Amino acid sequence: MQYQVEENCLTIFLPQELDHHNAEDIRKEADRLIEEKHIKHVIFDFQGTSFMDSSGIGVIMGRYRQIYLLGGEVWAVHANERMKKILAMSGVTKIMQLYEEEKE
Amino acid sequence: MGSTGEMELIFDSSSANESFARVTVAAFMTRLNPTLEEVSDVKTAVSEAVTNAIIHGYEQEKGKIRIRCKVEEKTLYIEISDDGRGIDDVKKAMEPLFTTKPELDRSGMGFAFMEAFMDEVLVESHPHEGTTVKMKKTIGEGLKPWITQSL
Numbered sequence: 166m167q168y169q170v171e172e173n174c175l176t177i178f179l180p181q182e183l184d185h186h187n188a189e190d191i192r193k194e195a196d197r198l199i200e201e202k203h204i205k206h207v208i209f210d211f212q213g214t215s216f217m218d219s220s221g222i223g224v225i226m227g228r229y230r231q232i233y234l235l236g237g238e239v240w241a242v243h244a245n246e247r248m249k250k251i252l253a254m255s256g257v258t259k260i261m262q263l264y265e266e267e268k269e
Numbered sequence: 270m271g272s273t274g275e276m277e278l279i280f281d282s283s284s285a286n287e288s289f290a291r292v293t294v295a296a297f298m299t300r301l302n303p304t305l306e307e308v309s310d311v312k313t314a315v316s317e318a319v320t321n322a323i324i325h326g327y328e329q330e331k332g333k334i335r336i337r338c339k340v341e342e343k344t345l346y347i348e349i350s351d352d353g354r355g356i357d358d359v360k361k362a363m364e365p366l367f368t369t370k371p372e373l374d375r376s377g378m379g380f381a382f383m384e385a386f387m388d389e390v391l392v393e394s395h396p397h398e399g400t401t402v403k404m405k406k407t408i409g410e411g412l413k414p415w416i417t418q419s420l
Contacts, residue, residue, distance in 0.1 A: 185320040186284035192374055216309070218316040219378035227374035247309055254385060255378050 168198060173205040173237075179214045183221035191224055196231065205237040208264075212243040222255040229260050240264050274300065275339045282323045282332040282351065290336060291315040297338050298345050301408040310386035311345065311406060317379040318349040318402045324370065326353025326400055343408050347387075350401040356394040363392065 167178040175198055180187050198204060207228050229239045241252060242264045252258050276297050280286045291312040298311060315336070322334045337348040356362045362369075363384075368377035383390045387404040394400040 182288055184284075184287050184316055185324065186287050188374070189284070216312065216316075218313050218320065219376045219382050220316075220320060222378055223374040223376035226376055247306075251313070251382075254382070255376065 168194060170198060170202050170204070173203060174208065175199060175202065175204040175206070176208040176210055178210045178212065179217075179221075181213055182216040183214055183224070184216070184218050185220040188220040188224045192227060195224075195228055199228070199231055205232060205235050206240070207232060207237070208240045208242055209261075210242050211245065211248050214248060215245065217248055217251050219255065222251070222257050225252075225257050225261060233260075238262060273339075273341055275337070277338075278336040279333055282327045282330075282334050282353075284320075284323055286334075287316055287319050287323070290319045290334070294336065294338055294347060298340070298408070301340055301343060301345060303408045307406070307408055311347070314383045314386045314390075314404055314406075315347065315349065317382050318347075318404070321379050321402075322349065322351035322353060322400065324373065324375070325356070326351035328354065343410075345406050345408060347404045347406075348401055349404075350399060352399040355396040355398055356392070356400055357396060359392050359394055 169176040175195065177191060177195055195207070209225060225239060232239070239261045241261055244252065244263065249263065252263065278290070278293055280290065294315045295308050295312050298308065319334060323329065326332070332351060332353055335350045339346040361367055363380040365381040366377040368375040380390065383402070383404060387406045389405045391403040392400065
């Protein structure tokens, strides 16, 4: 997992498979960074991700709970069709912005 | 072109085995010549059931999880069992967003995902004895429209 902090924005580069096993590590590391670096916005980068189950949804919902009181937002970028389907089904797209391919 | 066969897999209730479990079932179902979408559906459903067994059934303690798979004609049958604590109220447990472990960031979507991705999901559970999730999915039914509505 890789994390990138730019000002008050944390980008989490998600693993290939986002399940309960991986979710635990992301949860711990992300929460540490959110607190230490005064993070307001969290971006989940799905570029390298091809599998996600409801544990991934839990990670997104949990981080949203951390930052929404600060007026922060959660974003998803580079999600493939499968990931978009899972995100939409879970209803998490109601609280999260889906960012489509960056265009120059 | 029907084919039959069975397999059984027994493994430790460790989260590192979640990936092993779903990949093994995915490999088993290739004999049905599924689409990538169908394989993904089954992998997600297996992952949900195995994760439930680890987190809720055994509450992160050591135990064994058993997966039995069977194909008959074009249908895949999957049974995932644990000998854990069991579910007090199955109906309640299956409600979307219901979770007994919000502190672990559980979304409460596990059973909803199983039901969305499989044709049928049955849950048998006895307190202090364990839980069995039975699922089935017929492969090659043609492309169903994607579920785009929230559960």
